[in-house]
Amino acid sequence: MRSNSVRSGKKTTRIPLLAMLASVTLVSCSKEPGGQVVAVVGDEEITQQELRVEAELLQTPTSRDFQSIAPGLLQRVIERNLLAEYARQQGLDRGPEYVARRRQLEQTLLATLAIRKLSGTPKTPTAAEVQKFIADRPTIFARRERLSLDQVRFATPANSADIKKLTDLGTIDAIAARLTADGVRFERGRPTIDTASIDPAIAKQIVALPIGEIFDLTTADGTSISTMTARAPAPAPVATWTAPATEAVKREQANKAVEAAMAKLRKETEIKYDPPFAPPPPAKK
Numbered sequence: 383m384r385s386n387s388v389r390s391g392k393k394t395t396r397i398p399l400l401a402m403l404a405s406v407t408l409v410s411c412s413k414e415p416g417g418q419v420v421a422v423v424g425d426e427e428i429t430q431q432e433l434r435v436e437a438e439l440l441q442t443p444t445s446r447d448f449q450s451i452a453p454g455l456l457q458r459v460i461e462r463n464l465l466a467e468y469a470r471q472q473g474l475d476r477g478p479e480y481v482a483r484r485r486q487l488e489q490t491l492l493a494t495l496a497i498r499k500l501s502g503t504p505k506t507p508t509a510a511e512v513q514k515f516i517a518d519r520p521t522i523f524a525r526r527e528r529l530s531l532d533q534v535r536f537a538t539p540a541n542s543a544d545i546k547k548l549t550d551l552g553t554i555d556a557i558a559a560r561l562t563a564d565g566v567r568f569e570r571g572r573p574t575i576d577t578a579s580i581d582p583a584i585a586k587q588i589v590a591l592p593i594g595e596i597f598d599l600t601t602a603d604g605t606s607i608s609t610m611t612a613r614a615p616a617p618a619p620v621a622t623w624t625a626p627a628t629e630a631v632k633r634e635q636a637n638k639a640v641e642a643a644m645a646k647l648r649k650e651t652e653i654k655y656d657p658p659f660a661p662p663p664p665a666k667k
Contacts, residue, residue: 421456423463432459500643501636512627515634521577521585523623529575529588530612534558536568538605549596549607557596557607576616589613 413422421428433455434448442451474480507515516523532554539545548557554570561568577585584599591597591610598607655661 420452421460423460424467426463426467428456428459428463497640500640502639504632504635504639507628507631507635511631512624515627515631516623519582521580521582521589523578523627524617525577525589526615526617527577527589528614528616529577529610531573531575531608532570532611533573533606533608534561534568534570535604535606536561536566538600542600545598545600545605545607549598552596554596554607554609572611578616 413419413425413427415421415427418429418431419427420430420433430452433452436455436459437448437451440455469475521527534554534557548560551557551560558568558570577589580588588597588610593610593613596607596609598605600606
């Protein structure tokens, strides 16, 4: 952790930040560590369960011995406790930003736990279900490919017709030139994508295009306009397909369970919108 410094003339005296923060926790404390309590910071106990949650947050491999990583996890939690107490001393826990963020964090945690409960333990799919999953997704399995692209990425314009005007230019060079002329900030690159890493429905459309044809894709992150410059088959050995397909079917089952529960919750709960913030009406079929 960085240190603060007090500079006088040519001499600099460094004072560790944690040493400064520790001063706010110098209160009488009769609690002692032991058992499930691994440390006491001021008057706050830190438990083994908190360390395990910290390990989960950091996505620490479960194969590692917990005791070997516990001291490092504990120091992270201690530093956070010291900073949190300092923030309280400064009144930062009474500001509107803290209130909004605390609500967001609490709801995010509860939503995560709810999804875990609603997902349940998916049943192991049958062999027929796994084989159907594999057959329905050839861009992940039998016809998996690596595609080399020439691509420009930019913020999605408000008018979708602007994207069509760009793709009609026919080449990435022409599109880049037009974006430059219009003062639109963009990034150009030559990424290689694995069809197994993208949505099968989108991958199916892309692999159906000939080399050199322009296509666009808009996501929450922005718009990309690309063309394939090369492609190569990249299927994994058939013997390796079953395990990931089985896990994918389980995830699909869990997602469907959560989606069904969300639909039920929406139906049972009255939701009122201020008109400018209301979602658009569903598209007519």
